[in-house]
Amino acid sequence: MKFFSLDPDVKVLLPDGSTRHLTDYLLPSALLMLAALMLMISMFLPYWSMTMHAPQYPKGLRVDVYLNHLEGDMFEIDELNHYLGMPTLDAGGQLERSISFFAVVALGLLLIAGVFVHNQWAGVLALPVLSFPLAFLADMYLILYRYGHSIDPTSALGGAVKPFTPPLLGEGTVGQFGTVAAFGIGFYLAVGAVAVVLAGLWFHRAAYKPIVDARKRIASSGKATRA
Amino acid sequence: MKRLISLLLALSTVLAACGGNSAATPAAGGLPADAAAVAADRGLTADDVYAALKTYTPSGQLDPYIMFASGGQGGQVLVIGVPSMRILKLIGVFTPEPWQGYGYGGSSDAVLEGGYMPNGDELTWGDTHHPNLSETNGDYDGQFLFINDKANARLAVIDLRDFETKQIIKNPNAINDHGGAFVTPNTEYVIEGPQYAAPIGWEYATQAEYKDKYRGLITFWKFDRAKGRVDESKSFQIELPPYWQDLCDAGKGPSDGWFFCNSFNTELATGGAEQGLPPFEAGTTKNDTDYLHIFDWKKAEQVFQAGKAEMINGIAVIGLQTAIDENILYFAPEPKSPHGSDVTPGGEFIVVGGKLDPHVTIYSFDKIQQAIAAGGLDKDAYGVPVIPLDKVMEAQVELGLGPLHTVFDDKGYAYTSLFLDSAVARWTLGGPYASKHPEEPWTLVQKLPVQYNIGHITAAEGDTASPDGQYVVALNKWSIDRFANVGPLLPQNFQLVDISKTGDQMKVLYDMPIGMAEPHYVQIIKADKLKPFEVYPEVGWNPETMSVDPNAITTAEEARVERNGKNVEVWSTVIRSHFTPEWVEVNAGDHVVWHLTNLERTRDATHGFTISGYNINLSLEPGETQTIEFDANKAGTFSFYCTEFCSALHLEMIGYFLVKP
Ligand SMILES: [Cu+2]
Numbered sequence: 001m002k003f004f005s006l007d008p009d010v011k012v013l014l015p016d017g018s019t020r021h022l023t024d025y026l027l028p029s030a031l032l033m034l035a036a037l038m039l040m041i042s043m044f045l046p047y048w049s050m051t052m053h054a055p056q057y058p059k060g061l062r063v064d065v066y067l068n069h070l071e072g073d074m075f076e077i078d079e080l081n082h083y084l085g086m087p088t089l090d091a092g093g094q095l096e097r098s099i100s101f102f103a104v105v106a107l108g109l110l111l112i113a114g115v116f117v118h119n120q121w122a123g124v125l126a127l128p129v130l131s132f133p134l135a136f137l138a139d140m141y142l143i144l145y146r147y148g149h150s151i152d153p154t155s156a157l158g159g160a161v162k163p164f165t166p167p168l169l170g171e172g173t174v175g176q177f178g179t180v181a182a183f184g185i186g187f188y189l190a191v192g193a194v195a196v197v198l199a200g201l202w203f204h205r206a207a208y209k210p211i212v213d214a215r216k217r218i219a220s221s222g223k224a225t226r227a
Numbered sequence: 228m229k230r231l232i233s234l235l236l237a238l239s240t241v242l243a244a245c246g247g248n249s250a251a252t253p254a255a256g257g258l259p260a261d262a263a264a265v266a267a268d269r270g271l272t273a274d275d276v277y278a279a280l281k282t283y284t285p286s287g288q289l290d291p292y293i294m295f296a297s298g299g300q301g302g303q304v305l306v307i308g309v310p311s312m313r314i315l316k317l318i319g320v321f322t323p324e325p326w327q328g329y330g331y332g333g334s335s336d337a338v339l340e341g342g343y344m345p346n347g348d349e350l351t352w353g354d355t356h357h358p359n360l361s362e363t364n365g366d367y368d369g370q371f372l373f374i375n376d377k378a379n380a381r382l383a384v385i386d387l388r389d390f391e392t393k394q395i396i397k398n399p400n401a402i403n404d405h406g407g408a409f410v411t412p413n414t415e416y417v418i419e420g421p422q423y424a425a426p427i428g429w430e431y432a433t434q435a436e437y438k439d440k441y442r443g444l445i446t447f448w449k450f451d452r453a454k455g456r457v458d459e460s461k462s463f464q465i466e467l468p469p470y471w472q473d474l475c476d477a478g479k480g481p482s483d484g485w486f487f488c489n490s491f492n493t494e495l496a497t498g499g500a501e502q503g504l505p506p507f508e509a510g511t512t513k514n515d516t517d518y519l520h521i522f523d524w525k526k527a528e529q530v531f532q533a534g535k536a537e538m539i540n541g542i543a544v545i546g547l548q549t550a551i552d553e554n555i556l557y558f559a560p561e562p563k564s565p566h567g568s569d570v571t572p573g574g575e576f577i578v579v580g581g582k583l584d585p586h587v588t589i590y591s592f593d594k595i596q597q598a599i600a601a602g603g604l605d606k607d608a609y610g611v612p613v614i615p616l617d618k619v620m621e622a623q624v625e626l627g628l629g630p631l632h633t634v635f636d637d638k639g640y641a642y643t644s645l646f647l648d649s650a651v652a653r654w655t656l657g658g659p660y661a662s663k664h665p666e667e668p669w670t671l672v673q674k675l676p677v678q679y680n681i682g683h684i685t686a687a688e689g690d691t692a693s694p695d696g697q698y699v700v701a702l703n704k705w706s707i708d709r710f711a712n713v714g715p716l717l718p719q720n721f722q723l724v725d726i727s728k729t730g731d732q733m734k735v736l737y738d739m740p741i742g743m744a745e746p747h748y749v750q751i752i753k754a755d756k757l758k759p760f761e762v763y764p765e766v767g768w769n770p771e772t773m774s775v776d777p778n779a780i781t782t783a784e785e786a787r788v789e790r791n792g793k794n795v796e797v798w799s800t801v802i803r804s805h806f807t808p809e810w811v812e813v814n815a816g817d818h819v820v821w822h823l824t825n826l827e828r829t830r831d832a833t834h835g836f837t838i839s840g841y842n843i844n845l846s847l848e849p850g851e852t853q854t855i856e857f858d859a860n861k862a863g864t865f866s867f868y869c870t871e872f873c874s875a876l877h878l879e880m881i882g883y884f885l886v887k888p
Contacts, residue, residue, distance in 0.1 A: 075828050075829075076828065076829045079802060079803060079827070079829075083804075083876070156804070156876055156879075
């Protein structure tokens with residue numbers, strides 16, 4: 001238990017004999033674990049949403065995209081889109097949603113592994129998390145592109161609407177609908193996790209680089225002695 | 228008039244000088260110039276402008292009150308917003324109603340059949356009279372609506388979750404009724420009072436047998452709230468003298484457990500103008516008083532449950548002698564050929580309109596109890612104890628000619644319709660209500676002319692334990708010159724009256740023509756007490772059972788046609804803008820059972836379904852499942868299509884029903 005106390009008198013002795021404060025080592029670990037927690041929480045929050053407005057829908061129609069499911073008026077949107085022969089909203093991104101839980105858990109575990117890896121490989125372990133928001137956006141764009149380009153020309157209104165890509169962010173129009181796409185709080189939490197990871201890696205480097213360097217010096221001097 | 232307009236113009240000039248933007252600023256403090264110009268152009272008075280502002284309801288704004296009106300001879304119920312007086316809906320009840328697919332092939336056929344004559348003869352209309360909302364502790368709870376058919380002595384139950392009629396019962400022992408439907412304070416019973424006496428079960432009896440064989444009959448229908456249906460096996464009737472009992476009301480608060488009906492033929496007049504006898508209209512009005520009927524219904528319930536009743540045509544009837552012996556029934560005189568029997572909000576008094584006497588007579592429930600306890604009462608010709616009027620009367624208020632019905636507000640005022648005077652009388656209650664209004668108790672405050680011949684009257688929640696005030700509606704039988712001439716059959720005139728101010732400040736706000744029948748009673752409930760479905764709760768909902776139908780299907784993939792000998796069963800889905808399947812073929816003579824499920828979940832996405840030439844039309848509301856059953860007795864090519872304009876491709880929502888010769 002004494003190890004976890006932040007008693008300023010407790011010092012860490014480095015291999016080269018210099019000493020460091022205990023907090024220098026706790027901070028990067030705490031930040032990486034915080035980022036893992038943020039990612040886990042983001043699972044339960046929407047990453048992206050589209051709201052559609054038309055005269056006959058005074059409350060609008062809305063879909064919230066979570067990592068593992070969709071919420072909102074998919075039934076009605078699917079019903080309207082069947083006139084264009086488009087697939088259901090649920091059909092896009094099925095693989096991603098089915099593996100999302102395990103993927104996020106894996107990302108979190110990589111971050112926690114980083115806590116126990118006291119060298120530059122911790123940064124490599126964090127790379128998937130750092131690229132996660134961008135990967136989400138790229139995948140979302142792909143899903144939207146495929147969706148807007150799957151109009152069936154033999155459907156009731158398929159001949160009347162050209163293929164399109166619904167905007168990933170901001171306003172667009174489809175038929176009598178004005179659409180507004182926006183990122184959700186889950187996505188912002190994931191972006192926040194990236195920032196926290198970056199800060200964690202900064203302090204990780206600050207804490208462990210002296211140890212790595214000290215080891216290198218000892219190793220090279222040992223080699224020199226033996227030689 | 229001219230002065231008003233110049234005042235309005237002056238005000239608008241001031242506003243314009245202030246640089247007010249009439250489009251953006253709220254219309255307060257004076258009329259904008261363009262509005263003042265309209266008022267001047269149309270010759271509107273200050274009262275007219277006030278009335279317009281009190282009733283005009285901008286698009287998208289909802290009415291704070293909902294009025295349920297009997298549809299009169301139309302056999303329906305009208306749903307009307309107050310104060311806008313816009314008709315929101317017509318509910319088919321005793322009459323088939325095609326828009327709702329009511330009586331055109333769906334499960335509602337069975338509801339209508341429930342109201343057929345015992346021998347199976349169809350009745351396809353009703354003379355709807357008195358709608359009554361279900362109550363909890365004497366207040367409307369917004370769950371159910373009941374209404375009677377005077378012509379055929381029937382009662383209907385409407386479920387306010389979907390505003391549809393769920394049950395019609397033909398009274399097995401009465402052939403007409405009037406005093407229905409009235410509920411007890413917790414809707415334990417829905418009471419159907421009688422009207423024109425007839426032998427029990429309307430068996431044949433001659434005019435000469437009137438006194439001995441003709442009877443009044445009051446029915447206490449037990450309401451099973453959980454099932455949303457009347458339970459006939461737990462209902463009972465009480466045999467009464469043939470006095471033509473009329474309107475009724477249940478006691479509440481201190482008078483809970485009691486029930487009061489007026490009557491108007493204690494003369495036992497039998498008419499017979501063609502025989503040189505006084506016609507009914509003269510014979511029934513000879514006596515100075517008739518009898519207020521006072522029932523101890525809780526006692527009657529015990530007597531029924533103790534088995535002291537005779538089963539007649541499948542329902543228990545408490546005989547008149549039993550009712551007398553068990554202290555269920557008492558009379559008190561009431562002047563003269565009275566109408567209306569209305570209990571005050573707190574349950575202390577019963578108000579009876581004189582009809583042919585210019586007074587309303589107010590009975591004290593306390594005094595009724597004391598007189599009954601004191602005993603020593605005289606009996607009438609049938610042996611019913613009669614409490615002398617001076618022992619039970621609290622007050623009499625002279626209102627004018629033809630007082631009929633009375634309703635109440637939250638300020639201690641009562642409102643009585645005066646048929647002959649064509650007026651609404653506002654008068655003050657005494658007792659615990661005296662401190663609520665500035666005037667003396669039991670006095671006439673204002674007589675407001677209405678156009679014309681007012682029958683019933685209603686006030687916002689005005690017959691409950693906690694009336695709202697604000698509005699009265701006068702149900703005028705004649706409209707004469709109020710509306711454009713539409714031929715010799717004229718609309719009725721519902722007049723909205725502002726009662727928000729005390730004293731003699733009542734004002735007529737709005738005339739609403741009812742051009743479809745002659746409604747009788749109406750009730751007004753606070754709109755926020757109603758919690759109807761927006762769409763049916765689940766796909767496959769059966770509105771009769773209020774649960775998912777075993778024959779519902781939830782995807783087009785399950786749609787199919789199955790043949791079993793000469794029986795063909797079809798499962799269809801319905802969604803914008805197609806039926807699945809679109810082709811259905813049977814052989815002539817096949818019996819067809821066709822289940823249709825509307826898969827929609829969006830509000831207002833209703834579809835219809837008709838098969839041309841087969842007199843079938845359904846309304847399939849979002850989530851609803853309906854089953855039709857018919858014989859394919861005509862060979863040929865028939866289209867079926869959606870009868871609701873549901874979508875841009877509504878015309879394309881069709882299919883073919885082929886009947887192979
Ligand atoms: Cu349709």
